[in-house]
Amino acid sequence: MINIKDNLDKIKAQIAQACQQNNRLVDSVLLLAVSKTKPIEDIEQAYVAGQHHFGENYLQEALQKIEQLSHLPEIYWHYIGPIQSNKTKQIANNFSWVHSVDREKIALRLNDHLKESINEKQSHLTPLNICLQVNISEEKTKSGISPEQIFALADVVNQCENLTLRGLMAIPEKNARPEIYQKMAKLFIELRSRYESIDTLSLGMSNDLSLAVKHGSTMVRIGTAIFGQRNNK
Numbered sequence: 001m002i003n004i005k006d007n008l009d010k011i012k013a014q015i016a017q018a019c020q021q022n023n024r025l026v027d028s029v030l031l032l033a034v035s036k037t038k039p040i041e042d043i044e045q046a047y048v049a050g051q052h053h054f055g056e057n058y059l060q061e062a063l064q065k066i067e068q069l070s071h072l073p074e075i076y077w078h079y080i081g082p083i084q085s086n087k088t089k090q091i092a093n094n095f096s097w098v099h100s101v102d103r104e105k106i107a108l109r110l111n112d113h114l115k116e117s118i119n120e121k122q123s124h125l126t127p128l129n130i131c132l133q134v135n136i137s138e139e140k141t142k143s144g145i146s147p148e149q150i151f152a153l154a155d156v157v158n159q160c161e162n163l164t165l166r167g168l169m170a171i172p173e174k175n176a177r178p179e180i181y182q183k184m185a186k187l188f189i190e191l192r193s194r195y196e197s198i199d200t201l202s203l204g205m206s207n208d209l210s211l212a213v214k215h216g217s218t219m220v221r222i223g224t225a226i227f228g229q230r231n232n233k
């Protein structure tokens with residue numbers, strides 16, 4: 001049987017070790033628990049073990065879980081999946097973070113929906129924290145902007161009053177070369193030099209956590225190593 005608390009402890013130890021090996025502070029990397037396809041009982045177990053940030057990919061599934069767990073204080077939901085433009089309202093109204101912004105239209109729509117919720121006095125929802133998803137391995141089938149598009153889109157998000165531009169997110173291809181991680185680190189540093197609000201490099205999953213921390217990741221998104229294998233969706 002999977003022991004979620006043990007798994008969290010192991011992952012935290014792995015993060016701490018990677019930080020120490022690279023002369024980084026242990027608390028400079030936030031652990032995001034990716035709970036897609038997993039039941040709320042698993043999320044509750046992680047929460048009791050001290051985990052408060054959760055990532056979800058599938059909107060309908062996520063909305064049910066968010067509703068069912070809305071009694072838990074200080075639980076933060078991160079949307080990390082592909083975004084269809086007709087879903088932006090539900091995303092804006094239910095998540096604290098969106099890691100997968102990849103076009104201007106999506107950013108503007110998220111911002112507009114938040115304007116409406118402010119008018120409805122739901123100001124706890126703002127600002128919404130945004131990362132731009134970069135297709136760093138330049139795979140044809142993957143979503144995300146190309147590195148050259150980062151700065152134009154960053155400008156748009158930066159001008160949205162209800163969004164806070166926090167940084168970049170990437171999903172390197174399987175067994176990507178270290179150069180891919182170096183390239184990502186370089187883009188992050190360059191973006192950070194342009195905007196004060198930038199502090200997040202969302203990079204690293206169960207299989208490449210240490211490599212990502214080595215290259216400056218500040219948020220690792222871990223699913224399988226915490227909750228076990230997913231059933232195919």
Ligand SMILES: *Cc1c(COP(=O)(O)O)cnc(C)c1O
Nearest residue numbers: 034080205206221222223224225
């Ligand atoms: C599923 C998913 C993860 C978690 O992947 P694991 O390999 O299970 O750790 C991280 N990021 C994104 C964007 C995902 O879709």
